[in-house]
Amino acid sequence: MHDVARLYGRRFDRNGRRLGLTRAQCRTLGYLARNEGINQAGLADLLEIRPMTLVRQIDRMQEAGWIERRPDPTDRRARRLFLTDKARPVLGRIWDVATETQDQVLAALSPDEAEQLIDLLRRVHGAMADRAPGRPLAATIRPLIRGKTPAVAAPAVEGTR
Numbered sequence: 001m002h003d004v005a006r007l008y009g010r011r012f013d014r015n016g017r018r019l020g021l022t023r024a025q026c027r028t029l030g031y032l033a034r035n036e037g038i039n040q041a042g043l044a045d046l047l048e049i050r051p052m053t054l055v056r057q058i059d060r061m062q063e064a065g066w067i068e069r070r071p072d073p074t075d076r077r078a079r080r081l082f083l084t085d086k087a088r089p090v091l092g093r094i095w096d097v098a099t100e101t102q103d104q105v106l107a108a109l110s111p112d113e114a115e116q117l118i119d120l121l122r123r124v125h126g127a128m129a130d131r132a133p134g135r136p137l138a139a140t141i142r143p144l145i146r147g148k149t150p151a152v153a154a155p156a157v158e159g160t161r
Helices: 002-019 023-034 040-047 051-063 088-105 111-128 137-145
Strands: 067-072 075-083
Touching (some): 023 040, 023 051, 023 067, 023 075, 040 051
């Protein structure tokens, strides 16, 4: 599974070079799009990375104009994270790269096999996740298997995994 994940990530990186963002930045934007107003600790938990790792990434993404920190109205010490206007249009392009990568990766499987694989991976992921299973893997991938691009209304994009 580690090798498949590594190769999947490499394929996403190759397909996503045109975005000008790293895979980690794409994941961060995707999760933030679904959870705007979250604090850094909460986002780090969703991304399953260490908060200190995320702080450096958020600092760089804020400097680049992708993310902004706003004061928390209930806690003057805390900051909430929001996408900037610059980030919103790129979410659709991230989905395009995710769809392209998913199509390439699952090309050797029938639609039923692909759906079964995703369901099995979702169960394994849920069993191993430290937090309660939410929408991670299956919610991100299942629409792509069925050939549907998720709506990008208030941009609803998750990071790839």
